[in-house]
Amino acid sequence: MSADAEALKTLLPEDAKRRLSTLLERQGAVTVVLDAGGLDQLGRDKLEIAVKAALRGAEGVSEVRVALTADKAEPAPVPRNGPRIIAVGSGKGGVGKSTLSANLAVALARLGLRVGLVDADIYGPSQPRLMASEGRKPTAHDEKLVPLDTQWGVRMLSVGNLVEPGRAVAWRGPMAGGALGQLMDAHWDNTDVIVIDLPPGTGDVQLTMVQKHKPDGAVIVSTPQDLALIDATRAMNFFEQTRVPVIGMVENMSGYVCPHCGEESDPFGHGGAQDMAVKGGVAFLGHIPLDLAIRQESDAGRPPAAGDTAQGQAFMAVARKVADWLEQTA
Numbered sequence: 001m002s003a004d005a006e007a008l009k010t011l012l013p014e015d016a017k018r019r020l021s022t023l024l025e026r027q028g029a030v031t032v033v034l035d036a037g038g039l040d041q042l043g044r045d046k047l048e049i050a051v052k053a054a055l056r057g058a059e060g061v062s063e064v065r066v067a068l069t070a071d072k073a074e075p076a077p078v079p080r081n082g083p084r085i086i087a088v089g090s091g092k093g094g095v096g097k098s099t100l101s102a103n104l105a106v107a108l109a110r111l112g113l114r115v116g117l118v119d120a121d122i123y124g125p126s127q128p129r130l131m132a133s134e135g136r137k138p139t140a141h142d143e144k145l146v147p148l149d150t151q152w153g154v155r156m157l158s159v160g161n162l163v164e165p166g167r168a169v170a171w172r173g174p175m176a177g178g179a180l181g182q183l184m185d186a187h188w189d190n191t192d193v194i195v196i197d198l199p200p201g202t203g204d205v206q207l208t209m210v211q212k213h214k215p216d217g218a219v220i221v222s223t224p225q226d227l228a229l230i231d232a233t234r235a236m237n238f239f240e241q242t243r244v245p246v247i248g249m250v251e252n253m254s255g256y257v258c259p260h261c262g263e264e265s266d267p268f269g270h271g272g273a274q275d276m277a278v279k280g281g282v283a284f285l286g287h288i289p290l291d292l293a294i295r296q297e298s299d300a301g302r303p304p305a306a307g308d309t310a311q312g313q314a315f316m317a318v319a320r321k322v323a324d325w326l327e328q329t330a
């Protein structure tokens with residue numbers, strides 16, 4: 001552990017020091033994992049607030065994320081025989097993370113895998129629209145949700161299928177964590193891989209999700225713009241800190257193909273994410289063009305990856321690399 005992290009540990013309230021499992025610091029972003037065993041909701045809230053208050057003012061700290069886990073005495077997670085888990089993350093919203101997640105799931109299914117899709121983007125669930133399951137409600141048996149079937153062979157669960165649109169927006173961290181737990185602990189038998197569409201950013205909800213459900217790997221989506229790339233770096237650091245291997249980076253909205261004349265231009269630049277992947281030592285999984293057809297088809301609930309258009313091929317190329325990674329790390 002670096003000297004900075006050691007110094008930060010001394011600033012924690014006494015109770016938090018006793019409960020500390022991990023404290024990591026990277027470029028001003030501090031990740032704190034605490035054992036919240038025996039605490040009720042009020043106690044958990046107080047602990048989280050106290051830790052954030054203690055560290056936020058500290059020199060060089062720009063961001064504090066807190067994850068509260070169950071009792072420390074609980075056995076460490078054993079290797080699962082269940083589905084592999086791939087988290088799709090981004091440093092910020094609007095870069096096409098949900099679009100990529102849906103199309104990656106459909107493309108992996110086309111490659112012959114049995115695929116599940118979990119929409120963990122609880123504050124803006126868009127998978128029901130992208131996967132044409134709006135208004136459908138999953139059933140439950142044995143107190144576990146049964147994923148919805150879709151016409152592309154991908155089974156899915158989204159908070160958007162559980163609550164009325166807009167209702168989840170007011171949820172606080174623990175409620176959000178509970179809802180995500182239900183989506184993950186569902187009947188995912190006969191599934192090879194679950195693709196999780198994470199909420200944008202690198203905050204507490206993402207941290208809890210990653211701590212609790214231990215993805216096997218992460219795919220990071222970015223646009224080629226400089227600002228988006230700064231955020232993508234944060235996402236990369238986040239997965240590194242939480243010990244989730246980064247499978248690679250996808251550059252979305254890369255090169256604009258004019259629907260009228262077919263000419264290609266680069267409104268957001270081109271290749272930035274690829275350069276960053278190379279510099280950061282992570283694999284580059286491919287470019288997805290900025291193409292009106294992708295938005296129109298996605299909005300209409302027809303994932304482009306299901307077709308053989310140029311857009312569909314771009315998603316298939318990314319999925320092939322992810323499938324290779326899954327095979328190599330099996």
Ligand SMILES: Nc1ncnc2c1ncn2[C@@H]1O[C@H](COP(=O)(O)OP(=O)(O)OP(=O)(O)O)[C@@H](O)[C@H]1O
Pocket residue numbers: 090092093094095096097098099100121124126199200252253254288289290291292293294295296298299
């Ligand atoms: N390659 C693309 N070409 C054209 N439009 C795209 C492309 N990728 C995504 N979009 C559009 O951009 C918008 C944002 O995409 P999306 O919802 O997937 O992003 P997000 O990163 O998941 O956003 P949020 O963080 O808000 O959930 C959508 O309208 C989507 O259809």
